[in-house]
Structures are given as structure tokens and as C-alpha cells.
Amino acid sequence: MDVKKIIVFVIICLLLAGSIFWFTRSNNSDYGIESISVDEMIWVKCRNQNCDAEYQMSLQDYLQQTKAPPENPTGAKVAKCKECGQASLDRAIKCPKCGTIFFYGQLKNAYPDKCPKCGFSERQNRVKQ
Structure with a gap:
């Protein structure tokens, strides 16, 4: 067999395998939501x-x-x-301190979980510790 034919055959096989792999991975439209x-x-x-x-x-x-x-x-x-x-x-997030329900990242230049009512932030507390 000619070397060029072998190389072309190998390239076609790799392209086919890659296409099959991509198709099986991208076919899951729920992105794991069902799990x-x-x-x-x-x-x-x-x-x-x-x-x-x-x-x-x-x-x-x-x-x-x-x-x-x-x-x-x-x-x-x-x-x-x-x-x-x-x-x-x-x-949204429910503040564990005062119970206020607010949108994540509601306050500018603050931790995204900082409560707009009482100012509590779990992230900020973890960083301090």
C-alpha cells in the first residue's frame, strides 16, 4: 500500500472519530440538568x-x-x-441574618451576596477568617 494512502486513511479515521465524539458529547441538550x-x-x-x-x-x-x-x-x-x-x-438570595430576599450582586462595589438591608455577607465573613 502507498504511504500517502495510509496517511489519508488515518486522517479520515481521526476526523470520523472526532466527529462521533463531538456529536455524542454535544447531543446532551440539558447540560446535566436532569442530574x-x-x-x-x-x-x-x-x-x-x-x-x-x-x-x-x-x-x-x-x-x-x-x-x-x-x-x-x-x-x-x-x-x-x-x-x-x-x-x-x-x-435571588435570602439573607441568613435578617431574612431579606435580594438579587445576587444587587449592591455595586460590594460582595455579591451582601444584604442591602443589614449589610451581612457570608463571603466577606469567610475572607475575614
Whole structure:
């Protein structure tokens, strides 16, 4: 057999193997969402000023709703609020000190988990220790 034919054959085999590998890896459209327990809950808050709902929902449901951008010009990945029905629901944090529910990173030039009401931040406390 000619050396050039062997090289072409090897290149074709490598391309085929790479294509198969890429296809099998990229075919999982949920990105592992199904592996998250439905019991794992997160806080969410509605950004609609007329609603301002805040509640817990399963992390799996939230990720399912936000994996594809909704029909909005900004392309922001937000979920639909169960109270007002708008695509304005975003992930939030509940302050362990005062119980205030707020958006992650709400305060500028501060730790993203810093409570806007009492100023507590778990991250800041860990850094101090």
C-alpha cells in the first residue's frame, strides 16, 4: 500500500472519530440538568415592579426555564414568574441574618451576596477568617 494512502486513511479515521465524539458529547441538550435533585431549592424574585414576588423553586425547574433565552431583545436568561406570568424571574438570595430576599450582586462595589438591608455577607465573613 502507498504511504500517502495510509496517511489519508488515518486522517479520515481521526476526523470520523472526532466527529462521533463531538456529536455524542454535544447531543446532551440539558447540560446535566436532569442530574440535579428536584428537591434542591433556590430563592427567586420577580423583577417586575408591579409584582415583586419572591419564593422558592427547584433549581432543576429554574435551569430548565433559563437554558434557552426567552423571547426578549436583550437575550437575558430569565424564568417566568408564577405570580404575574412575565419572563422577569431571576435568582435571588435570602439573607441568613435578617431574612431579606435580594438579587445576587444587587449592591455595586460590594460582595455579591451582601444584604442591602443589614449589610451581612457570608463571603466577606469567610475572607475575614
